[in-house]
Amino acid sequence: MPSITIVGLGPGDPGALTQAALDVLAAASELYLRTRRHPTVAALPAHLTLHDLDAIYECELDFGSVYAAMARDIVQLGARPEGVIYAVPGHPLIGEESVRRILVAAREHTIPVRIVEGLSFVDAVCTTLGLDPLDRGLQLTDATLLAAREGPFVPPLTLDPGTPLLIAQLYNRTLASAVKLVLMELYPDDHAVTLVQAAGTVHQRVHTAPLYELDHDSSVEHLATLYVPPVPPLTDLRAFSELQGIVARLRAPDGCPWDRQQTHQTLAPHLLEETYETLAALDTDDPDKLCEELGDLLLQILLHAQIANEVGEFTWPDVVAGIAAKLVRRHPHVFGQVAVQGADEVLVNWEAIKRRERAEQESHASMLDGVPPAMPALAYAQTIQRRVARVGFDWPDITGAWDKLAEELRELRTASVAERAHELGDVLFAVVNLARWLDVEAEDALRQANTRFRQRFAYIEHTCAEQDVLPEDLSLEELDAIWEQSKRRAPV
16 A cells, blocks of 8 residues: 655664664665665665665755655655655755655655655764754754855744754865855854765764864765754854843843843933934944844844833744744745735735734724834834825825925915914924925935035034034124035035
């Protein structure tokens, strides 16, 4: 009857085969191998007809396609009346991507699968290095999966540099180079790593070198495993978990007295200040400054999360889970089956989803309830205008925005003293509406105008100082001439 039996061949020493594996092999007539490049293959029973899937490595463009093709072939063989016996290095369920895919596909085709255990590479490597995986914990990953994470559009690594790491199936130097680049995002370039070749066999080789030299070793081949020891605390500070630990340490009973005194309320001004400094960094178009300010802003967020954790309000994982769930829920065109035609339709769907969420939370919730009144007035005005525009409360084109601004200016010109504030507010609101139509952020535009004014007036002050006069000693015409000169010298 159809079936798939998956046998673990162990790390490479034929003497490490389990009795269960020997029994299956003795009773079999043919055996399919993920690869012949394994020391145990030479010692398999002579009566077996051996087939291998090594050709797939040459036919496919990437390891994902390789494993998918292997799973497809083994499932097709397993569907035969006689089924199939498939052998893989090590333990079938440890570091074997092809097996994982076979298990998924076999369930879909209702083909029973039997796993025959084998000694894993983890056992052999831990024996070789004298590691106890329960001592400080042990992270396991596959080199091909790790290398596939290289690039700006893949999820960030979740590896913890403070916990030992084993990377299996480091097939060749090309793969080692890709893995090195990924690891160097989290570990120091000169962090000492250990390459264990053919662990548990007579061909075993152990070599320790700096991480940046990982792909320099010409002996890297299919039985290679990389051991990355933990980074001592505060040695390398790129890991997010390290930053969380620092914040928690600052708040600890023996931490920093100032940090320990802070509450959500006392930190509020600092959060606002760091937000504005981040916006200022955006205006400078200076990546280094922006990187620094984003770090300062992140510190404020982590401090609030740490305080909340200490008093039992919520934890950092709660914060992450909340925003992650919201992003998935509000992007059905990315994480679901909804089709959209451009960014405008995305915004319409976004607002519709938010309305449904508000309706579930409150029976009379307004679509403007989520806009914080504490926002700067220009930003607040533009935000609420955007929201109502998404449900059709808007001019049909920009002409209406221009005409409304002209109307409000006329009303301001004729306003009484008591009406001036009201009418000026209407003018500003109309200006913001026009900015929205012009696809300009009103808050940013005014902030940049303020910056230009400061720079140009500073030039006036500098010029007056050079001439040994005060600004108030010059006429308006003379000041305006210097102002125009400043615009020509620094057109910002």
